[in-house]
Amino acid sequence: MLRLVVLPLLLVPALASATQWTVDATAAAGGNGSSAKPFKTLNQVLAVLSTGDTVVVSAGTYNETVSFWQIQAGSGGWTTIKAAPGASPVIDGGGGAGFVLQAGETAKMAFEGLTIRNGTGAGILFHKAHDGKVVNCTTKNVESGVVFYYSNNGEVTGCDLEGGVSGKATDGTVVKESQIHGSTGNGIYLHADSKNCKYVNNVVYDNTPNNIYIDTSSNMTVDRNLIYFTGTPPAEHAGIQMADETYDNVTVPRLDTITITNNVLIHNRHGILFWQGDYPGQSGMKNVRITNNTVLNSVEAALIWDAGPHSATVQNNIFADDGTGSASLLLLAKSTTGVTLDHNLWNMPWVPDFIQWGGSAMTHYAWTQATSQGTGDVLADPKLAGWTPPASSARPQSGSAAIDNGVALTFVTHDFDGTARPVGSAYDIGAFEVSSVVTPDGAPLVDGASAGDASPTADGSTTTDLGSVDGPSGGGDDSGCGCRTANRAPQGSVVSLLLGLIALTAIARASRMR
Numbered sequence: 001m002l003r004l005v006v007l008p009l010l011l012v013p014a015l016a017s018a019t020q021w022t023v024d025a026t027a028a029a030g031g032n033g034s035s036a037k038p039f040k041t042l043n044q045v046l047a048v049l050s051t052g053d054t055v056v057v058s059a060g061t062y063n064e065t066v067s068f069w070q071i072q073a074g075s076g077g078w079t080t081i082k083a084a085p086g087a088s089p090v091i092d093g094g095g096g097a098g099f100v101l102q103a104g105e106t107a108k109m110a111f112e113g114l115t116i117r118n119g120t121g122a123g124i125l126f127h128k129a130h131d132g133k134v135v136n137c138t139t140k141n142v143e144s145g146v147v148f149y150y151s152n153n154g155e156v157t158g159c160d161l162e163g164g165v166s167g168k169a170t171d172g173t174v175v176k177e178s179q180i181h182g183s184t185g186n187g188i189y190l191h192a193d194s195k196n197c198k199y200v201n202n203v204v205y206d207n208t209p210n211n212i213y214i215d216t217s218s219n220m221t222v223d224r225n226l227i228y229f230t231g232t233p234p235a236e237h238a239g240i241q242m243a244d245e246t247y248d249n250v251t252v253p254r255l256d257t258i259t260i261t262n263n264v265l266i267h268n269r270h271g272i273l274f275w276q277g278d279y280p281g282q283s284g285m286k287n288v289r290i291t292n293n294t295v296l297n298s299v300e301a302a303l304i305w306d307a308g309p310h311s312a313t314v315q316n317n318i319f320a321d322d323g324t325g326s327a328s329l330l331l332l333a334k335s336t337t338g339v340t341l342d343h344n345l346w347n348m349p350w351v352p353d354f355i356q357w358g359g360s361a362m363t364h365y366a367w368t369q370a371t372s373q374g375t376g377d378v379l380a381d382p383k384l385a386g387w388t389p390p391a392s393s394a395r396p397q398s399g400s401a402a403i404d405n406g407v408a409l410t411f412v413t414h415d416f417d418g419t420a421r422p423v424g425s426a427y428d429i430g431a432f433e434v435s436s437v438v439t440p441d442g443a444p445l446v447d448g449a450s451a452g453d454a455s456p457t458a459d460g461s462t463t464t465d466l467g468s469v470d471g472p473s474g475g476g477d478d479s480g481c482g483c484r485t486a487n488r489a490p491q492g493s494v495v496s497l498l499l500g501l502i503a504l505t506a507i508a509r510a511s512r513m514r
Contacts, residue, residue, distance in 0.1 A: 018075040051072070059084065122143070126146075182207065193217070271295035298327055314341040316428075331354070391431070408426065
């Protein structure tokens with residue numbers, strides 16, 4: 001006998017469909033957010049906005065701050081606040097809030113094509129809001145252009161940010177193809193246990209204390225950026241600085257696994273610098289790779305590091321000066337172990353002892369003989385197109401000794417322009433892989449052979465390395481280098497305080513809106 005089995009019907013709620021809302025500063029009061037009857041302000045959208053919706057912002061100036069806090073559930077896709085086609089709307093915070101726009105505890109929020117200005121804190125703040133995007137936006141007169149506060153997998157793309165990009169404990173955030181400038185709290189500064197972040201193909205300039213600050217962070221990549229300072233850089237400034245400072249969520253050093261490749265650094269006070277921060281003797285350049293960078297006309301030194309438990313390599317870089325600045329050093333090493341240097345091009349011919357190694361001033365030749373460092377190094381004019389921005393000026397020209405004199409590095413697969421390495425018979429030294437290889441006029445000096453070898457100058461004549469004449473001069477110190485010392489003001493303190501104030505402001509504002 002057949003039995004009929006009746007199964008209960010499972011009711012599955014349908015996902016809400018996404019809605020497009022329109023905001024227009026010139027609209028009449030009482031709009032409903034449709035294209036025919038737009039809202040007049042962004043804050044009016046908050047009452048109806050659901051996750052997955054899109055808000056199209058028409059041209060005009062919107063004098064308000066907006067907190068998109070815990071947006072109600074909708075379709076679950078991206079919630080996008082974007083400029084109308086062809087429009088350049090301005091969101092003006094009036095200078096009186098910790099943020100101009102905030103995404104609070106709502107994932108997948110995107111801001112596109114907006115100009116955000118006049119905020120005492122962040123232009124756009126992601127507060128515990130993962131997967132946030134800022135695309136083709138501009139910030140002006142804000143302390144931080146974009147902030148990722150405990151917000152993972154963020155993205156900044158194609159932006160022009162006055163005020164920089166900062167973040168605390170962010171994982172997987174990418175900053176790319178953007179201009180970042182005019183910040184007084186570091187240009188790019190993802191810190192305090194931030195990890196797995198990438199800074200790629202940006203122009204980062206005129207930021208203080210540093211253009212890029214890698215602080216208490218791990219698994220960070222800095223690749224294909226132009227980094228420079230116009231005018232006179234302040235005393236505590238570096239193009240790229242690494243350090244370990246103390247934060248409320250970090251009580252041990254975290255700096256580890258940092259890759260710095262294919263960058264062009266011009267006229268920073270210090271080119272690339274490691275500072276021991278709050279952990280003398282504990283913090284170090286651990287698993288750090290500094291490769292295929294071009295560091296030009298640093299005001300004090302191209303490469304500097306404090307003492308620490310280092311495990312770092314420095315390879316295929318150009319460290320050079322054209323004589324127009326005041327630098328008297330290219331390398332200042334306060335400790336002499338844990339860092340391996342080879343296949344770098346050095347150029348400061350008017351200063352024989354341009355290396356300070358553990359307190360002793362040395363010529364390059366004396367240094368190689370005393371330390372066994374500098375295998376495959378080249379002493380020569382790099383023959384660049386120029387020594388000032390844009391980055392293309394730092395491209396080696398025909399006859400450059402940087403061509404084909406690098407060492408093969410499998411993890412460096414491309415150059416500043418994205419060209420695959422190598423081109424020609426070997427890797428080039430510096431940020432660029434030159435596509436047309438021309439034999440240098442004179443053979444570049446490869447140190448370690450014999451004293452008094454010759455190296456090519458700009459016109460193809462030769463100059464003699466003075467290491468065999470002078471030897472180590474000894475007795476040098478770093479008292480005038482302007483480098484970081486343990487008792488100087490922590491560079492992260494101001495921005496960290498700002499992040500704390502932003503967080504308190506966001507929570508208070510959110511509580512008023514609920």
